[in-house]
Amino acid sequence: MQKSTNIVITGAATVLLGLGSLLAAPGLQAAGQGLDPKVCKDKDNPPKDTVTQGYCLVIERTKGNCMGCHLIEGMSSGNIAPPMVSIKQRFPEKAKLREQISDATKVNPDTVMPPFGRHNILSADEIDKIVEYVWTL
Numbered sequence: 001m002q003k004s005t006n007i008v009i010t011g012a013a014t015v016l017l018g019l020g021s022l023l024a025a026p027g028l029q030a031a032g033q034g035l036d037p038k039v040c041k042d043k044d045n046p047p048k049d050t051v052t053q054g055y056c057l058v059i060e061r062t063k064g065n066c067m068g069c070h071l072i073e074g075m076s077s078g079n080i081a082p083p084m085v086s087i088k089q090r091f092p093e094k095a096k097l098r099e100q101i102s103d104a105t106k107v108n109p110d111t112v113m114p115p116f117g118r119h120n121i122l123s124a125d126e127i128d129k130i131v132e133y134v135w136t137l
């Protein structure tokens with residue numbers, strides 16, 4: 001009895017996992033205006049341009065993990081924060097965008113967005129790169 005319950009549970013989990021990757025797959029392909037997450041893992045040939053480096057920091061869970069809250073087109077992402085679209089139009093000044101990422105509490109003391117710079121979650125250099133990538137969205 002115990003054994004068959006386990007099989008049912010494992011089976012259900014497998015189906016769910018399969019569904020998850022099906023849902024995520026089209027997103028990954030279109031991630032970051034054609035950027036492929038695989039480029040971030042290529043140790044022999046790490047990305048050299050700042051936009052791609054910024055993209056890799058954005059999707060890295062231990063770094064920006066921005067899509068945990070923000071919708072980024074083509075990525076499986078969260079929706080508790082404004083979607084990352086038309087950033088260039090909405091933040092014509094990169095300095096303002098940088099401040100939002102470095103310390104969102106300066107703009108809104110009650111925000112749930114982590115103050116990435118102030119809390120040293122990201123270095124100044126990393127924030128610069130993220131600004132370059134986010135500006136392309």
Ligand code: HEC
Nearest residue numbers: 064065066068069080081082100101108111112113114134
């Ligand atoms: C824990 C959730 C969370 C994470 C993670 C997060 N943000 Fe946010 N972010 C928010 C919320 C909520 C707002 C809405 C404004 C506010 O709360 O003041 C926001 C606002 C913004 C804004 C300005 C609002 C707009 O119009 O788009 C930008 C730009 C932004 N975030 C960029 C980022 C970047 C880049 C990252 C990753 C480095 C990131 N956020 C990670 C929650 C988050």
